[in-house]
Amino acid sequence: MLNVQVAAALEETANLLEMTGENVFRIRAYQRAAEAIADLREPVGTILARDPKGIPGVGSGIADHIRELLATGTTKLTVELHQRFPPEVVALLQVPGVGPKLAARVYEELGVTNLDMLEAAAIDGRLASLPRVGTKSAANVLKNIEGFRRRSGRTPIGIARPLAESIIAALLEGSNVQRLAAAGSLRRFQETVGDLDFVGVSDEPKSVMDLLVSLPQVDRVLGHGLTKSSVILLGGLQLDLRLVEPRDFGSLLQHFTGSAQHNIQLREYAVARGLKVSEYGLEDMATSTVRHFDDEEGIYAALGLQFIPPELRQGRDEIRLAVRNGLPKLIELSDLKGDLHMHTTWSDGSASIEAMVQAAIAKGYTYMAISDHSAGLGVARGLTVERLRAQAQEIREVAARYPEIRILTASEVDIRADGSMDFPDDVLAELDLVIGSIHSAMNQTADEATARLLKAIENPNVDIIGHPTTRIVGGREGVEFDRPEVFAAAARTGTALEVNANPSRLDLRDTDVRMALEAGARITIDTDAHVQGNMDLMEFGVGTARRGGARAQDVWNAGPIDDLLAWLQRDR
DNA sequence: GCCGTTTTCGGCCCGACTGTTTTCAGTCG
Structure with missing residues (x-):
């Protein structure tokens, strides 16, 4: 069994647990373990045999789970959970807007087990008849099923980056935008990107947003506001542009650069020191005072950390290294x-x-x-x-x-x-x-x-x-x-x-x-x-x-x- | 389920948005 398969199995276990309403922290543990294992470059079994504590996020419980997976191809827990929710139901989670709770309910209350049945239920009104699901939610699910069927997956960075650069150049030239940067996985140089996240500052936001939605690269407009606009580009890639006050540019850039795991760890690190990190600044929880950052460097410095370059924000060991000034000086x-x-x-x-x-x-x-x-x-x-x-x-x-x-x-x-x-x-x-x-x-x-x-x-x-x-x-x-x-x-x-x-x-x-x-x-x-x-x-x-x-x-x-x-x- | 130069127990990131409600659950990033 390859690491990617082990990771996928753990991810599925997490989803199944979430559908049963299990403790969210137990779920998160499986998700974290899945991400850690997807990143390994040695077979997970080899590492565990050498050092049972050798993978961060994998403790004795999940290690046993993995050993069982490697030995038998599945686990007792998975088999048990599948008796309650078959694998096809878990696959419904890939539709945006369908989370574990909704997937569980459409299965248990409507008998829906696949995409076609979900689509039928959304069309004939049964989905909208569920408590806390209305006509708008059902219509949204229907639209997302269509999008999911068309979607081709993640975009290679070799395609996404030139596209992003052309749009940035067009906005800088044709509108009154003072600062503009691509965040997200593109900035972290991940090999594929799921979407484009742009962050900017403008004293004339209307000019920026109006230009964005009218660019030739844009296929259709999902939202068009003064602080946030979303478009689908030709080729299917989504682009979100957020404009903020100059004083918050650093915080927003940091927030949208991620990765998700890096931000989680950074915030945990901050909480342990009585501080709260968000895209709106750094709050001292004792005094409720908030510091704002117009650049990212200030955030890491305020937390007593060496600046962490975007490429290293992977939720691995970068924060631990930054604490003791131990990050490498990366090649340029x-x-x-x-x-x-x-x-x-x-x-x-x-x-x-x-x-x-x-x-x-x-x-x-x-x-x-x-x-x-x-x-x-x-x-x-x-x-x-x-x-x-x-x-x-x-x-x-x-x-x-x-x-x-x-x-x-x-x-x-x-x-x-x-x-x-x-x-x-x-x-x-x-x-x-x-x-x-x-x-x-x-x-x-x-x-x-x-x-x-x-x-x-x-x-x-x-x-x-x-x-x-x-x-x-x-x-x-x-x-x-x-x-x-x-x-x-x-x-x-x-x-x-x-x-x-x-x-x-x-x-x-x-x-x-x-x-x-x-x-x-x-x-x-x-x-x-x-x-x-x-x-x-x-x-x-x-x-x-x-x-x-x-x-x-x-x-x-x-x-x-x-x-x-x-x-x-x-x-x- | 994981984890610890504050802890082996008691915590576990943060906020926006949406649609459904009449105070909030679910989903997303």
């Missing part, structure tokens, strides 16, 4: 001095070497690597040894014309199914830099994939493992392998692990970055650009690395060229 986009993974027309890229060099110079980089595919990747016009050498010659010629940047000869070499490399060792040794990547045989067992990666990592010619898990955001899961073993090997051999910045990859992902760094490995952050404009994707890689706690000194391509060259020449 401006720390990067080069991009070490890109393609050209020599393989499957669509720009020449020279065009890519000019783009890298325009980015302010002082070094870069040209890393086209090896022959094994036929679909990408991978290079034979002969073409690789001819390309190296062209790189040297281009390099002579651009002394302001150091251009490394490199290749993204296929790691074959058995872990051998797609170029012989003596050819690899001719290159300045070698990226080893998996592009095939992705359905190996974890043992096979681990051995494959270890063999590549142990090869002294391999410097970087490119997109190590091969996962695709919202698509394939990627290769399963023994992460502790592979990350430890990377640390031992000095092989870097890539954070591929392409928003459809983000691989390593945030939680893997953290695990790799804790194992002592270093990373690179590269765009895998196939055209000049792809180099702009670097911010997504940096955001992901920051979520994993990466500092500049953890990232090879944030260091000076001399350090980079010394690293590349190790063991040679």
